[in-house]
Amino acid sequence: MPGKQAVAAEETANAGRIRRGQLLHIVESAERAFAEAGFAGTTMTRLAEAAGLPKANLHYYFGTKEKLYRAVLENILTLWLDDMAPIVPERAPAEALGAYIRAKMGHSRARPHASKVFASEILHGAPHLRGFLTHELRRRVTEKTRVIEHWIARGRMAKVDPVHLFFAIWAMTQTYADFDVQMRAVLGCTALGAAEYEAGEETVLRLVLHGCGLETEDTNEGEQCPCRS
Amino acid sequence: MPGKQAVAAEETANAGRIRRGQLLHIVESAERAFAEAGFAGTTMTRLAEAAGLPKANLHYYFGTKEKLYRAVLENILTLWLDDMAPIVPERAPAEALGAYIRAKMGHSRARPHASKVFASEILHGAPHLRGFLTHELRRRVTEKTRVIEHWIARGRMAKVDPVHLFFAIWAMTQTYADFDVQMRAVLGCTALGAAEYEAGEETVLRLVLHGCGLETEDTNEGEQCPCRS
DNA sequence: AGAGAAATTGACTGCTTGGTCAACTTCTTT
DNA sequence: AAAGAAGTTGACCAAGCAGTCAATTTCTCT
Numbered sequence: 001m002p003g004k005q006a007v008a009a010e011e012t013a014n015a016g017r018i019r020r021g022q023l024l025h026i027v028e029s030a031e032r033a034f035a036e037a038g039f040a041g042t043t044m045t046r047l048a049e050a051a052g053l054p055k056a057n058l059h060y061y062f063g064t065k066e067k068l069y070r071a072v073l074e075n076i077l078t079l080w081l082d083d084m085a086p087i088v089p090e091r092a093p094a095e096a097l098g099a100y101i102r103a104k105m106g107h108s109r110a111r112p113h114a115s116k117v118f119a120s121e122i123l124h125g126a127p128h129l130r131g132f133l134t135h136e137l138r139r140r141v142t143e144k145t146r147v148i149e150h151w152i153a154r155g156r157m158a159k160v161d162p163v164h165l166f167f168a169i170w171a172m173t174q175t176y177a178d179f180d181v182q183m184r185a186v187l188g189c190t191a192l193g194a195a196e197y198e199a200g201e202e203t204v205l206r207l208v209l210h211g212c213g214l215e216t217e218d219t220n221e222g223e224q225c226p227c228r229s
Numbered sequence: 230m231p232g233k234q235a236v237a238a239e240e241t242a243n244a245g246r247i248r249r250g251q252l253l254h255i256v257e258s259a260e261r262a263f264a265e266a267g268f269a270g271t272t273m274t275r276l277a278e279a280a281g282l283p284k285a286n287l288h289y290y291f292g293t294k295e296k297l298y299r300a301v302l303e304n305i306l307t308l309w310l311d312d313m314a315p316i317v318p319e320r321a322p323a324e325a326l327g328a329y330i331r332a333k334m335g336h337s338r339a340r341p342h343a344s345k346v347f348a349s350e351i352l353h354g355a356p357h358l359r360g361f362l363t364h365e366l367r368r369r370v371t372e373k374t375r376v377i378e379h380w381i382a383r384g385r386m387a388k389v390d391p392v393h394l395f396f397a398i399w400a401m402t403q404t405y406a407d408f409d410v411q412m413r414a415v416l417g418c419t420a421l422g423a424a425e426y427e428a429g430e431e432t433v434l435r436l437v438l439h440g441c442g443l444e445t446e447d448t449n450e451g452e453q454c455p456c457r458s
Numbered sequence: 459a460g461a462g463a464a465a466t467t468g469a470c471t472g473c474t475t476g477g478t479c480a481a482c483t484t485c486t487t488t
Numbered sequence: 489a490a491a492g493a494a495g496t497t498g499a500c501c502a503a504g505c506a507g508t509c510a511a512t513t514t515c516t517c518t
Binding site: 036037038039040041116119120122123124125126130133134137138141160161163164165166167168170171172174175176178179181182183185186187188199200202203204206207208210211213 | 265266267268269270345348349351352353354355359362363366367370389390392393394395396397399400401403404405407408410411412414415416417428429431432433435436437439440442
């Protein structure tokens, strides 16, 4: 029996081994390709080149370009929601918002292609993400909004519109992935390095924390910031 | 002679009257169409429909889809730079930055399609805007950066990285045009109205002004904010 | 009014696109 | 080892694409 079980387990572990590997490989290379040109601007031939496979092989696994694109999007969405985890009522507002901003900036740096695919999708009307936006995201934002309202009610941070605060944080953090070309042009550098990301993170932290009437960690030269209007 | 001049003037005013009108009409309707689907996602047939003209007529005026797209982009770029006009050393930082933010928010509301076309272009590597970014925009940012450094040196505002401050302002203001679909989904409304734009503007003003150690206008319940770390 | 320039447009074309398919190879299981 | 399942692939196709063109109408100026 144990032998048979082991064999069965080995079977299931083996079954679809190649499949799983190829699915992941194709989705990952497609993320990069879609980020460069968007859904409409990316051809199946280009996606095949990016994966180093013949076009027909991609169709074997995903059927259509649209289904491959959806797979790429879905791979990205989890990241999006998980970043919000630090925002819980028990934590101090400055600490929670700081952790959130750091997580978002980290993702902008580590997964710029994911951010670009997401941005391009929303920019063009989010035809493949309506459900995610109006259900999963909306629910999560409502939930986290209540945490912020709780902090405000307790006088732990300034009175700021929580939803617009999220819009601001999303915009400021994602811009480091989405608009990197513009930043590189303005800064006159060929790539955004650690220095630029650190300066960006510091700026975003400063604007958000001071805007919420909270002190920044790197400038605690004494007492708490009294901006509580 | 004066008669001949008048006639000549009338001639030049008349010559190309239809041309000018059609060029403008096509560029304006194309802006909307390109905003919806990006350069690659917008077909000449779609652009023709948007303008209410046959496809061949668009080719008569612009030659190629790419030239029409460039015309749309160039129409947008002037807006971009002109918004920065309020930022001059003579003005008070809070007033100047406030005016800049209001101008940018105003454009996001009045010309959302322009913002989306610009965003889509940069998102996909800015193949048609390299020159603008590395020359005109870079020069302008460097110039305005000096104004902010001047304010900081005089102790008129907190020490904030001026370039990243611009990145933050661009991101927060343009997101109201570019990501409106996401906002509408999260807010559960069908269109962003005056209320949403006012709440957004207030939030952006708050974050930027408090982040720069400047008081907000709507909350001057006494003295200046002492955040000057 | 008339002649030449400017503008309009339906019909067309060569090419690229997403997607199919049948022949083939490689794995997995017994 | 053998057979069936899973994976691979070059050749192919219909549809849609940007762009052309010649015939026609409308405009402008004298």
